[in-house]
Amino acid sequence: MAMVDYYRPLRLNQVDSSLQEEIKQACGVDVELCLECGKCTGGCSNAHIFDLTPRKIVQLVKLGDEKRLLNMDSLWTCVSCQLCVDRCPSHIDIPRVMDYMREKARKKNVKAQRQSIEIFHDLMLDSIRKTGRVAEAPLALKHNLRTRQYLKDADLGRRMFFKGKLNPFAPKVKNVKQVQDLFAKTIDKKEG
């Protein structure tokens, strides 16, 4: 697990407002309104395992430190629980900023420190791309194979099977072409 650096002050050695402007344009989130009150970090579900906490993330946007934002582990361990934005007196939508930076990390080919989370997202999207829907059991199985955890949850799988919880049949959207078009024109679109 990444080292938590709560007590190290951020170094103000780089101030570049272009990222701040970019996020304002793309997400409608104005980090300039941050009061540094720390309510976001105080409420955050996962701050205790974040390498950079939400308040610091907002500061890094202000400082334009894109490199740290694209590489941080928090980008992938944020559970999108919406606590931070809900409690922020300035309504700064941190999960939206997280989504934006994740999308950017993908475009720039910056890999997640925690591969298993990124792989899971990818497999889920693969399933939607192919059939328009997600079948949970095959998805979990594929994830185990891709992350080489061949025996992960074997016992849980057995218990769930006997409860009739595992449906091996993949459901499918009839007009799946429409869904595939959506993928082709967004996430699968080549830049340029």
Place this chain on the structure above:
Amino acid sequence: MAIAYYPGCSLHSMAHEYDVSARLVSERLGIDLQEVSDWNCCGATAAHSLNHKLAVGLNSRNLNLVKDMKLDKITTPCAGCFSRLKTASLELKDPAMRESLKDLGIISEGAETVQVAHLLQVMLEEVGLDKIKQNVVKPLKGLKLAAYYGCLITRPRAIAQFDDPEQPMALDNLLQALGAETVQWSHKAECCGGGFAASDTAIVVDLGGQILEAARQAGAQALVVACPMCQANLDTRQQAIEVDRARKYGLPIIYFTQLMGLAFGFTPKQMGLQRMLVNPSQLLALHS
């Protein structure tokens, strides 16, 4: 009352009992749930995590299908789907967003007017507690329950526009109307780890463990949920949580629709209670 019904992927597989119980109790209450024909996955955490436009596009397609059904309201029992649908419907109010979806081949004119409500919200706001009480034939007397809301039914308030995100009461009020007692507790609206059950189990064991511990300390006999992800995390990971915390919890994780059904006189089998991993039968014997 006809409402478009969006079950979402979980209710068609792992959470089958949530789908069945939701349909049966809705029918009993005179709500005509019409499943959205040919709906697609809302994209869950994966789509919005990696591509904003894809996430809005996927949900716009579903909202459009509701328009095609000539209905003006959609409901879903899943907190995750609810959040994705509602976020998209609010984004679509922005003409620039609608314009940008046109080149995705999604004509979304009118889709932004479709109202989105979680099924719990429909029960409280459309049906009402009075009518629910009138349908109770077997009150849940003697049950002490922790109402667990999780994140997305009420948060962020600007999107969910339902109940109080810090001290929600909708589910408590519903369970009390069914005759049960609900406990006051600290973790009503904390996060269970959402979609991370398979991808980073340690996160779910950590966050879910805090929730189960808080429910135990409050003296609850079971947790009641309104989301298939919350259910799966707290139920299927409970054994791992027990190992992690060296404590036996044995807390059943039950859908609110299952309890409504029991109070309305449906059998535990009809409500699919035999499908839960942490067996609630002992608890329900209290009630029979």
